[in-house]
Amino acid sequence: MQLFHNITVNHYLVLSAVLFGLGAFGVLFRRNAIIMFMCIELMLNAVNLTLVAFSKMWNHTDGQVFVFFIMVVAAAEVAVGLAILMMLYRNLHTTDTNVLNKLKF
């Protein structure tokens, strides 16, 4: 079975590069603030996958502990970010970021 090579760290790096690129593309592509938020979560997950793969490669726990802390930060970020979105919706009745361009100029 020469068709399938063994899975190396490079496979995981390419997979997380694809997921990270999809997340960055989604943040730029979509205008709904909630979807943009979910794309940020996707990018955090791509980085987590890289950290776990390197933790396995070096046979060291630190990478997994970092992933644990990234999950903590992501949970806190989602709680505050969704509260901000609720506030925005209450005042503007939309989550479209095209409306929220007052800070741009």
Next chain:
Amino acid sequence: MLSEYIFWFLSFVAVFSAAGMIFSKNPVYSVLSLIVTFFAVAGHYFLLGAQFLAAVHIIVYAGAIMVLFLYVIMMLNLNELEEEKKSLYTKALSFFAGGVLMLVLIAVVRRTEELQLIQPAVYNADLGLTQHLGKVLYKEFLVPFELASVLFLSAMVGAVYLSKKDLA
């Protein structure tokens, strides 16, 4: 050999459901696709021998964060189809930027040498088990752990304060 098939299967599931998350018009379908992506990533953690992280990933992401997203979408009643107004120029530019970022990252990986996943000489099977991880977390990372609890408390207070109705 079986783990390679599982790797490819999980990778395709993760990438395609991530794309589905971005391109679906209905936000509820986006959330459901992202949950599928998270389950695939949790499967990858299992393959990499990080059992504790896989369980925590499902509990935190699929169980807490995505439920929060669904709850907000239902509460704001955003689950109707809503056409986003956006010029073709912006779409093309975002496609270009995301694609170039992805290509650069993949090119960087392609230029590196093959990094083997396991060095058999130093292989330690219980690296990702709860016992091992808990000992490391409470010995070497005790101060960051406590700081994380403070971060959670401040996030909780901030979320409650921001969602108050009579905020000046």
